[in-house]
Amino acid sequence: AQTVTQSQPEMSVQEAETVTLSCTYDTSESNYYLFWYKQPPSRQMILVIRQEAYKQQNATENRFSVNFQKAAKSFSLKISDSQLGDTAMYFCASRDTGTASKLTFGTGTRLQVTL
């Protein structure tokens, strides 16, 4: 079974600053996918970024990037130039190739961006 751990329940960052959210995971699978989802107060889960485990290169999407350390089973999310609209719950999730749509989520990190 897969497990995902987010050790930071809450974080705060000032607008325009950079923040890093931590995530560790455990899986016995050799091929899997990792994701960061954002859940604003509107409740909709929005995909922020994804990483395929067999790719060594860290994924990047505009201001969002990951630091994927496969050996350490670590998958942190870096948000650069934080904006007020980044305020949300952030969930780290994993998905192995054998169980299709089943995502295993972490407990989430509540990020507050302040002026």
Added chain:
Amino acid sequence: KAGVTQTPRYLIKTRGQQVTLSCSPISGHRSVSWYQQTPGQGLQFLFEYFSETQRNKGNFPGRFSGRQFSNSRSEMNVSTLELGDSALYLCASSLVGRANSPLHFGNGTRLTVT
């Protein structure tokens, strides 16, 4: 392109009743999965349907069931409601239901059981 639509957005039910939640996936998406979100247990996978067949099921009692129609729309049903079933129920769709196919979530249905 319309996103994933879940109805209703809010529901209040009484213990012992049953409830049906609906999910319309993005047009062309054939895989629909359901998740339960609670403050205590977090986000937990309920089940996944692909081409009208349940393909994967999470660790939930038999009171939780679902189905998918030929147009890929899905419903989930919870019978004999318990207080602990109060949660946000999220539906997600994907194109082909493979691990590399991104999930697109709806806004959820907030169920309150009194």
